[in-house]
Amino acid sequence: MDTFEIISRLSPAFGVSGEERQAADAALELLSPYGEGAFDKKTGNTVFWRFGRETDGSKKTVLLDAHIDEIGFIVTYITDDGFLKVAPVGGIDRRMLLASEVTVFGKECVRGVITSTPPHLEKDNKQLPEVSDIYIDIGYTAEKAKKVITLGDKVSVVNAPVKLLGDRISAKALDDRCGVAALIKTLELLKGESLDVNVALLLSSKEEIGEMGAKTGAFDIKPDIAIAVDVSFAYTQGEDREECGELEKGPMIGISPSLSRELSHSLIECAEKNGIPYQLEIMNGKTGTNADEMTVSRGGVKTVTVSIPQRYMHTPAEVIDTKDIDNTARLLACFIGGLK
Amino acid sequence: MDMFTELEALCNINGISGDEGRVRDYILSQIEGRCEVTVDPLGSIIALCKGKKKSDKKLMISAHMDEVGFIVTYITSDGLIKFAPVGGIDPRIVFGKRVVIGDKQICGVVGGKALHHLEGEEKSRAVPFDKLYIDIGADSKEQAERYVSLGDSICFDNNYITLGKDRLKSKAIDDRAGCAVMLDMIRQGVEYDTFFTFVVQEEIGLRGSTAAAYTVAPDYAIVLEATTAADIPASSDDKRVCELDKGAVVSFMDRSTLYDKTLYSLAFETGRQENIPVQTKTMVAGGNDAGAIHRSRGGVMTAAISVPCRYLHSPSCVISKNDLVSVRALAGELSKRIFEL
Structure with a gap:
């Protein structure tokens, strides 16, 4: 399936950490031709096994992880005027708050707008509001709001996916739905192939609040090898080139003291052999991805990161190049196809 | 056409100050055959709508076609677009928003470096x-x-x-709401001959209305606008300016105009008699084309009737449908009574 089409199904689905069901269902529908899996209510994870799984111990298991959750807010209070007060879920960028449009995932989905002190009452209109300063206007009275919304309901920004020039796209929650898309495309490329390994997908929950889903998910799957597919920083004006990859230059293969150097090199070799563009992402300890939890799952798991370069992370206008998703899928498929 | 269907059509048209052509074309297509129309050298529409009755007085009803936005000022070697604001835009609302550029309607997003790489004050200050x-x-x-x-x-x-249930969220409600009300008035027909002016360049300093008021040379003017409503929990009661669902806003004074007392009183009296909710502004804030029109030529008795609008000049303006209905009703009634003064 066309990558933009996959993103168009995954990105709009609601999936703020702790409320991943809708996003997981969208992914499961796209995955259904390639295997079997289900959403786990207990953890919020979705574990999906590719067809051909052997449970007799004859095959090793590769875990491909991408987190299905996205950053957002949680409703903490409803004012007498029917406005919602919220707390952040994950790392919220204060620069993008004001005048953004949101969905509140209550008994029904309710649209709203983020507001704060109006400019004419602001002595310093350069100061960004904190999340604790904002209100969400949903156009309801307090009475009506309380019928539809319960404290603890989650809120996400709204921004339907859109194509920019070339193969670039912009949407909310591309962190990490584009990783999920890469995993879907990986299974599409491997369809019908006879493999020497079991392939498990972990669409993990609650990454944005501390890699919680990866911890329980890796425990349940018991992998021999794990690959965390997430987004990382792509260079744009204002960034330091040394800290970033670049759009369109391919998946970023992680090298770090906390990762398996063997796997990093196997991936590099695989990319070289198959003519797949790649970049390196050098880290000096933990990676800030689900790999950090998976490496120390049970008795330890050989783990590596593969990251899709992204601009404007954690804003409603995240930007990626779909060629980087496609090349990530090619790299993963070639790598898994070659595993014994 | 229903006034709200028309408002949606109008809000979806892109037309910043100085580039109102698409809005103008839409409006001209809607009033064709209903008015005597001229387009002035700046691009404003002056439409004389004939009524059932004649008067030796001239009434001008005005709304502006332009909206706030930005203009492309530079393209970097990396292919990024630098821009400047057109009209008053709060710098805190721009980052991370999606925009549409030029006649080719090219889609873009406003970006910067990632949150994770911000240092010190960058985290708490709006990006200039x-x-x-x-x-x-x-x-x-x-x-x-x-x-x-x-x-x-x-x-x-x-x-x-x-x-x-009955609130609308869109860009450009300021002042396509005024345009939608005027189009509805033209469709419904007027009692007395009335000049409707759909003017350009309000947001950069009331320029279209200055020229149009000179040309029409009215005795009375009614400006139809959207005005700041700050009825949100972050504002104390005395600083809310006006409130949604409290009716049409008629101000005694703003930053551009001290309004004519006769028309101000007439507006409230009309509201009382016709059961139209009318409120005033509780702060001297904002400004609109009345600032230019009331001092045109030898002076024009002017009133402004506005729809209260939250988050003005943002992509997420919010109004109540009920208030727009009140603005429409009050504008219709006041435009008759002015001739009977």
Whole structure:
């Protein structure tokens, strides 16, 4: 399936950490031709096994992880005027708050707008509001709001996916739905192939609040090898080139003291052999991805990161190049196809 | 056409100050055959709508076609678009928004470095306009120049939706709401001959209305607008200016005009007699084309009737449908009574 089409199904689905069901269902529908899996209510994870799984111990298991959750807010209070007060879920960028449009995932989905002190009452209109300063206007009275919304309901920004020039796209929650898309495309490329390994997908929950889903998910799957597919920083004006990859230059293969150097090199070799563009992402300890939890799952798991370069992370206008998703899928498929 | 269907059509048109052509074309197509129409040298529409009765007095009803936005000022070697605001835009609302550029309607997003790399004050201060840029997906200046030119207009990408039961959220409600009310008045017909002016360039300093008021040379004027409502929990009661669902806003004074007392009183009296909710502004704030019209030529008795609007000048303006109905009703009734003064 066309990558933009996959993103168009995954990105709009609601999936703020702790409320991943809708996003997981969208992914499961796209995955259904390639295997079997289900959403786990207990953890919020979705574990999906590719067809051909052997449970007799004859095959090793590769875990491909991408987190299905996205950053957002949680409703903490409803004012007498029917406005919602919220707390952040994950790392919220204060620069993008004001005048953004949101969905509140209550008994029904309710649209709203983020507001704060109006400019004419602001002595310093350069100061960004904190999340604790904002209100969400949903156009309801307090009475009506309380019928539809319960404290603890989650809120996400709204921004339907859109194509920019070339193969670039912009949407909310591309962190990490584009990783999920890469995993879907990986299974599409491997369809019908006879493999020497079991392939498990972990669409993990609650990454944005501390890699919680990866911890329980890796425990349940018991992998021999794990690959965390997430987004990382792509260079744009204002960034330091040394800290970033670049759009369109391919998946970023992680090298770090906390990762398996063997796997990093196997991936590099695989990319070289198959003519797949790649970049390196050098880290000096933990990676800030689900790999950090998976490496120390049970008795330890050989783990590596593969990251899709992204601009404007954690804003409603995240930007990626779909060629980087496609090349990530090619790299993963070639790598898994070659595993014994 | 229903006034709200028309408002949606109008809000979805992109037309920043100085680039109102698409809005003008839409309005001209709607009033054709209903008015005697001229387009003045600045691009404002002056439409004389004939009534059943004649009067030796002239009434001008005015709304502006332009909206706030941005203009392309530079394209970087990386293919990023630098821009400047057109009209008063709060720098805190721009980052991370989606925009549409130029006649080719090129989609872009306002970006900057990632949250994770911000240091010190960068985390708490709005990014100034000269540090913001738009990413259209181009990698080089040459590629970007195939799609975008210096001077192109930039609008917020629009998403016109209903909030709650009877509230509307869109860009450009300021002042397509006024345009929608005037189009409805023209469709319904007027009692007395009335000049309707759909003017340009309000947002950069009341320029279209200055010229149009000279040309029409009215005795009375009614400006139809959207005005700041700050009825949100972050404002104390005395600083809310006006409130949604409290009716049409008629102000005694704003930053551009001390309004004519006769018309101010007439508006409230009309509201009382006709059961139309009317409120005033509780702060001297904002300004509109009345500032130019009331001092045109030898002076014009002027009133402004506004729809209260939250988050003005943002992609997420919010109004109540009920208030727009009140503005429409009051404008209709006042435009009759003015001739009977």
